[in-house]
Amino acid sequence: MMPADIRSRVTPIPTPLAVRAAGAAGAAGSVAVMASAAPIAVRAGLALVCIAVALGVTFAHPYRREMREYAARKGVSTVASISMLVPLMLWWLLLMLAPLMLWPAWGALVAFVGLFALAWLLFPHVDGSRRLAYA
Numbered sequence: 001m002m003p004a005d006i007r008s009r010v011t012p013i014p015t016p017l018a019v020r021a022a023g024a025a026g027a028a029g030s031v032a033v034m035a036s037a038a039p040i041a042v043r044a045g046l047a048l049v050c051i052a053v054a055l056g057v058t059f060a061h062p063y064r065r066e067m068r069e070y071a072a073r074k075g076v077s078t079v080a081s082i083s084m085l086v087p088l089m090l091w092w093l094l095l096m097l098a099p100l101m102l103w104p105a106w107g108a109l110v111a112f113v114g115l116f117a118l119a120w121l122l123f124p125h126v127d128g129s130r131r132l133a134y135a
Contacts, residue, residue: 009133009134010133011124011129011130011132011133012070012132012133012135013063013066013067013070013129013132014124014129015063015123015124015127015129016061016063018057018061019057019058019061019063019127020120020123020124021120022053022054022057022058023054023057023058023119023123023126023127024116024119024120024123025050025053025054025116026050026051026052026053026054026055026057027050027054027091027115027116027119028111028112028113028114028115028116028118028119029046029047029050029112030046030047030048030050030051030054030091030095031047031091031094031095031098031111031112031115032098032108032109032111032112032115033046033047033050033108034047034095034098034099035098035099035101035102035103035107035108035111036102036103036104036105036107036108037102037103037104037105040099043099047095058127063129067128067129067132070132070135071132071135074132074135075135076131076132076135078128080128081131083125084125084126084127084128084131087119087122087125087126088126091119094115
């Protein structure tokens with residue numbers, strides 16, 4: 001498969017912008033908070049809130065039902081693939097290593113912005129919406 005062919009495939013049910021933004025902000029926020037110099041109890045609590053928001057918004061949005069119905073019509077599996085799980089494993093690894101950083105507020109903000117951009121790019125691959133383009 002050529003790169004031009006990959007880019008030409010249209011995602012039939014794109015991830016809504018609000019879901020993509022909330023998911024990316026939750027992922028980036030959880031790591032940035034854990035890398036900050038705040039007390040560990042505050043960091044852990046805020047990181048859990050960020051994770052809960054990211055997962056809650058993603059799984060509660062009606063587009064998930066549309067994706068399941070589309071996958072059933074096209075006969076596509078809805079089981080997570082390794083390409084969907086690798087970014088989540090990297091997120092977990094960053095969450096585990098972030099408390100070793102203890103950056104000042106500006107460092108945590110820079111980490112948030114960088115991770116938000118990365119999560120924004122990867123989110124359609126993680127939630128499975130991009131996978132439907134190959135149905």
